[in-house]
Amino acid sequence: MRLYKYDFVRTVAIFFVVAVHSLYFVDQSSTACLWIYWALQALFLTGNVLFFLLSGKFNLRERTDDAGVKKFYYNKIRNIVLPILIFFLIRSFYDLYPSISVSEFTKYFIKNSSYGFASTEYWFVFSLMGCILVAPFLAHAFAKLTKFEQKTFLAIGLAFNLLTIVAENAGYSFRWGYLFSGFSFAFCLGQYIEDFFTHRNKRILAAVSPLCLIATVLLMNAGMTSNITDVSPIYTILALGVYALLLFLGDKMKPSKLVSFIAKHSFSIYLVHMMILIPLKNMLPIFPGAPSFLMFIGVALFVFIASTIAAFLIDTTIVEFAKKLFDRLFKRFLPKQDNKAA
Template identity: 25%
Template sequence: MGKKRLIQYDVIRVMAMLFVICVHVKLKPFASHRYISSGLYAVFFTCNGLFFMLSGKFNLSKKFDDVSKMKQFYIKNFKKIVIPFIVATLFLALGNMIQNHMTISVFDYFRYYKHYMADVAPYSILWFMYPLFGMLISAPFLAKMLQNMDEKQLKLLMIISLIWVFITENLGMYGYATHMRNFFITSTLVYFIGGYCLDHITYKKLKPVHVILIGLVGLLVTIYIRVKYQFKSAYDISLYYILFTFAVYWLGERFFDIKNHIVISIVETLAKYSFYVYMFHYIILNNVEGHFMTLSPSIHMLIVVILTLALSLAWAMVFNVLIKLLEKFIYKLPLLKNS
């Protein structure tokens, strides 16, 4: 019998997926209220950190006892992540050409696709994939390191990582450029490592109310520094925001364990297709949103998010069938066969 799927992590994944769509809706409620608007953005942008933390939790907990296990891990992720990403970008590049009324021929398409992969995709909503690739390549070696550390060492690693974030990111907000670099846990890798560490550190005296307070302080400081200082990393690599995202994740682990079988079925379906929804939602959103711009921002956002999710999910299911068909001959390659 396979391992029982932990529904709370699917709930976190689905919540992050919805937040991704919300981030990209152009017409948002409370846009004229800077602090409320900043708070909404802060909540929605947890999607990035939550996705990285989920990836870290599951990938860094795998056992890599020998090189063959590492090879299997890389091949599995090549099948599951890289090939769908490449196929998706083929569609997305074509969609960009159509939206921009560009001339489409075989030559023009592949010339544009080269430009798209080098100069468009890394700076679009697909930016997330590029650090994720590095994380997955690093995962077997990081897993070996982390799994051989005791709890005190894990705590020290997280404390140093958070202090490093404050020194290298937050101090810049106050005009202090430290120029410090080369600590190996930087940028979004903090979330990736955090997904593992939060699961392997015990919190004997830590209660949910403490985590709520930590998260609330992190959120309020994030809102303040974003509005007051226009701090560009306020919703990303900032000590305060990381603490807020960690709090959301920690609370989700403990309180999202739903029991209703119908809700569980819906959540599992949405979670199954969340990767494909992430890749395609933006181009669908752009085609949906324009039809509802005359509505009030709150109603507009609700309708646009629901429609974008529904259409993205439908396309994700079609895309999944296409990927399954490609498996029949792509995965017969000697390197991938029987892996």
């Protein structure tokens, strides 16, 4: 059963992803516009953290038997890997068109599916898959953490990321390792972070999050751009505040079928949206000054709506067909009691 508050978070998060890429149309030559650009960029980039939190929330559920682990991997291949490969095929055709040969297409697809697309907006899936592969094993550990261990894990992660950010922005290579560095830290937090959203902690987050947004913008203005809007402790706290606020709003508001519809197709919206935005970057001008924000709003809304429609069409035709074919070929390998639920 889908909980609406998480659908609401997914919908806002995927809009943030589209919006942050649409900021291309904001005029950055004006000082006033640049400050607003930084503020919007800092806010919208929390969408990355939101998706890792949600992924950890639902993938780090403890499974009590081998059948549950088998079903987990089956569902991830069916519902995540399969759509990724389909959209990678579409993107490969998109990038090469109209000069396409079978050999060139095959090489391009293999190369970019292996590593090339990791330098594009698809970096998220390359990072996420590593977390998902180990999720069933990590789930046992994180399900049994005591309150003290939860707080300690949070503190260690924030402290490590702080050291990383300070060193990298000072021009040094930080070589100390940590198993849960980068966005894997947010992924693991997703399993238990809601336990910290007590009434007192919500008030603290509500007070601190806007300050974290201001601090992030000031740091960006000071030239501290290395990882400042992804894994810095200040930014993590900002993202947790946004996450808590969205969960609260989603829990209080009347459920919307449109929001749930967008949430259902959010992964495909993410996979397709740049194929709609890229031509607009080549066609549309960047207006000077304040009018550039009107262009940004118009492009963001257009790309979001068009991506939702495209995602729905691809999901209900190509992706659903591939999933049904996958079930016919591999469902028999699941334990019998799980065949209906898979």
